[in-house]
Amino acid sequence: MNPLLKSHLEEIFNKCLHCGLCLPTCPTYNINLREESSPRGRIQQMHYVQSGKIPLSKTVVDELYFCLDCQACETACPAGVRYGELVEDARNLIHDSKKDPLGIRLIKKLFLNGILISNERTKLFGKFLRFYERSGLRNAIEESGILKLFSNALSEKIQLLPSPNEMCFSESIEEIIPATTNKSRGRVAFLSGCIMNIAFGETHRDSIRVLTLNGYDVVIPKNQVCCGSLHAHNGELEKAKKLAKKNIEIFEKHEFDTLVIDSAGCSAFMKEYGKIFEDEPEYKNRAIALSSKVREITEFLSEVGLKKSPDTLNISVTYHEACHLVHTQKISRQPRELLQNIPGITFVELPESTWCCGSAGIYNIVRYDDSMKILDRKMENIKSTHADIVTTANPGCHIQLQYGIAKNGLKMEVLHPISVLSRAYK
Numbered sequence: 011m012n013p014l015l016k017s018h019l020e021e022i023f024n025k026c027l028h029c030g031l032c033l034p035t036c037p038t039y040n041i042n043l044r045e046e047s048s049p050r051g052r053i054q055q056m057h058y059v060q061s062g063k064i065p066l067s068k069t070v071v072d073e074l075y076f077c078l079d080c081q082a083c084e085t086a087c088p089a090g091v092r093y094g095e096l097v098e099d100a101r102n103l104i105h106d107s108k109k110d111p112l113g114i115r116l117i118k119k120l121f122l123n124g125i126l127i128s129n130e131r132t133k134l135f136g137k138f139l140r141f142y143e144r145s146g147l148r149n150a151i152e153e154s155g156i157l158k159l160f161s162n163a164l165s166e167k168i169q170l171l172p173s174p175n176e177m178c179f180s181e182s183i184e185e186i187i188p189a190t191t192n193k194s195r196g197r198v199a200f201l202s203g204c205i206m207n208i209a210f211g212e213t214h215r216d217s218i219r220v221l222t223l224n225g226y227d228v229v230i231p232k233n234q235v236c237c238g239s240l241h242a243h244n245g246e247l248e249k250a251k252k253l254a255k256k257n258i259e260i261f262e263k264h265e266f267d268t269l270v271i272d273s274a275g276c277s278a279f280m281k282e283y284g285k286i287f288e289d290e291p292e293y294k295n296r297a298i299a300l301s302s303k304v305r306e307i308t309e310f311l312s313e314v315g316l317k318k319s320p321d322t323l324n325i326s327v328t329y330h331e332a333c334h335l336v337h338t339q340k341i342s343r344q345p346r347e348l349l350q351n352i353p354g355i356t357f358v359e360l361p362e363s364t365w366c367c368g369s370a371g372i373y374n375i376v377r378y379d380d381s382m383k384i385l386d387r388k389m390e391n392i393k394s395t396h397a398d399i400v401t402t403a404n405p406g407c408h409i410q411l412q413y414g415i416a417k418n419g420l421k422m423e424v425l426h427p428i429s430v431l432s433r434a435y436k
């Protein structure tokens with residue numbers, strides 16, 4: 011047995027019944043209909059590597075990075091196979107064996123460990139993006155097609171860069187925002203995150219507006235850092251733990267009942283903090299304590315109920331379910347109800363709403379062609395709704411859908427469900 015893989019994984023492998031019920035739900039299997047690109051096939055490959063029957067070859071590594079880690083197979087599995095845990099551990103093994111594909115290695119070195127690992131560097135990156143966009147350089151480069159001289163894919167990928175805000179969110183807001191109601195219902199903490207902090211300030215403001223209008227004081231601790239989810243999903247568990255430790259220390263300094271998060275990927279991973287410190291007694295209980303307070307924002311509002319009723323909004327809205335919300339956290343009803351309860355809204359169900367959009371963290375950069383095949387299917391479904399607004403609760407999906415909408419020449423707007431509710435609070 012490979013010592014780098016945890017022994018309890020054997021238990022997970024043995025749960026698989028080889029029934030194949032997960033195959034139709036897997037976006038990569040649907041691309042090529044090959045068993046090795048299916049959840050069942052990947053489980054088999056991981057099991058063989060762990061038991062030493064086959065080496066960790068380039069082919070196996072490629073299959074494990076072809077996987078989106080969308081966890082749709084977990085939702086479909088009748089035996090409760092925790093596939094996500096398997097693939098993330100396998101990616102750690104790949105990292106420790108220095109067998110990551112070149113593209114993954116580069117993105118990890120430059121972006122995950124070069125930028126997101128530090129608050130200051132993330133803010134600098136935001137400033138660079140601002141300069142790139144405001145100076146007109148972005149338009150000039152994208153319209154000139156100059157990058158096509160080097161690579162068509164690069165010329166497309168550059169358009170997936172997020173649009174930065176005028177100012178980094180955490181620098182533009184007080185640390186404590188009081189409730190705007192006569193009586194406070196309690197105090198919640200709020201995660202500003204990394205990419206959301208530099209490019210989704212409007213979504214964060216909408217979240218805080220909704221929370222304060224509904225009676226909550228909000229504390230946004232200064233110096234909090236990236237949650238570490240992108241690191242953990244790409245074989246950099248030690249870096250993810252380093253970030254998690256910092257967040258635990260920072261959030262412990264504040265008193266609050268709930269940690270509210272408006273990014274599906276971040277809330278999913280912060281709910282897992284308790285698990286990643288199983289072998290570190292100093293942090294284990296502290297991590298469990300923080301994880302137990304985490305709620306995704308639509309989940310939180312569904313639990314506590316809205317005190318302020320929304321006004322009428324005469325628009326049609328559809329909803330794309332982020333994988334880390336529906337498959338990882340099993341949150342599906344709450345965002346729909348939040349939207350459906352706004353008077354005047356026509357809610358159009360999105361066909362295949364739980365099918366991945368192809369964003370998957372850094373997947374749309376490192377596996378651009380596969381990501382676009384998956385996005386094309388999503389866009390066909392989105393087009394069929396004829397909705398004014400496409401909602402989604404994860405920044406990666408938000409960027410990917412905006413890109414798909416622009417690419418298809420559609421006139422739809424992409425918003426977080428919380429932003430639609432904020433608009434209904436006129």
Ligand code: SF4
Pocket residue numbers: 035036037038039047048049052076077078079080081082083084093
């Ligand atoms: S996580 Fe998604 S892409 Fe990977 S095997 Fe499961 S369903 Fe397929």
Ligand code: SF4
Pocket residue numbers: 025026027028029030031032033049050053083086087088089090091
């Ligand atoms: S992972 Fe689950 S659904 Fe897929 S083959 Fe195994 S038991 Fe069946």
